[in-house]
Amino acid sequence: MARGFGEVLFSIVDLKIAPYNILTDTVGTAVDMPEVQQLDFTPEGDTDEIKAEGYLQHLLSVMTHGTFTLSQAGIPYEALAVMTGWTRGSSGTTPNREDTLQGTPGGAGLPYFAVAGKLVGEQSDDVHIGLVCCKLDAPPAWNIEQNVFVIGESSGKAIAPNSRQLPYIEIHETAAAIDMTTLFVAAS
Numbered sequence: 001m002a003r004g005f006g007e008v009l010f011s012i013v014d015l016k017i018a019p020y021n022i023l024t025d026t027v028g029t030a031v032d033m034p035e036v037q038q039l040d041f042t043p044e045g046d047t048d049e050i051k052a053e054g055y056l057q058h059l060l061s062v063m064t065h066g067t068f069t070l071s072q073a074g075i076p077y078e079a080l081a082v083m084t085g086w087t088r089g090s091s092g093t094t095p096n097r098e099d100t101l102q103g104t105p106g107g108a109g110l111p112y113f114a115v116a117g118k119l120v121g122e123q124s125d126d127v128h129i130g131l132v133c134c135k136l137d138a139p140p141a142w143n144i145e146q147n148v149f150v151i152g153e154s155s156g157k158a159i160a161p162n163s164r165q166l167p168y169i170e171i172h173e174t175a176a177a178i179d180m181t182t183l184f185v186a187a188s
Contacts, residue, residue, distance in 0.1 A: 005125040005173040012036055014118035016178050017079045019111065020133055025162045027114045027132065030180045031082055035073035037151060039117040041131065041167055042067050066166055068131060070115065071153040075142065077101050083154065084139050085111040103139060110136050116178050126175040130168035130183045131158035
């Protein structure tokens, strides 16, 4: 049986992160997550069952949220600032520039953000997967060792506030760039 476009996928080739304001239900300006390695999304739910006459008669499974994991090569400072709320600074001019990223424990905690990934297909097609309201469980962790590229990994939860969808999935017959302004629309 022939497969439709967007059904045979491989390789995440783009990932974008953007601030999300849960109070105004708005997605901010996206930044790239360079050298993305992985985006895992697992729906989570509440379950229940009714047993009568000695056996199960009804099952309930309701999606409540999702968990996700992101990993990328290196330390993407601009995306890291969006995901953590850490303060980013810059000074100097080439060849003596200096960038800083300052994390602060406590306070208001980590911010909400949106994430969107692009997967390519076999037929010049692609699929965009988006999670609109994400929050990390903790700042990213990095394994730093000699003669090995640094790979950062973070995980958290995604929810669907304000009648939003979870996840958002766009399937394109012809591959397209991620557009976070059209990817995240209110549920119909």
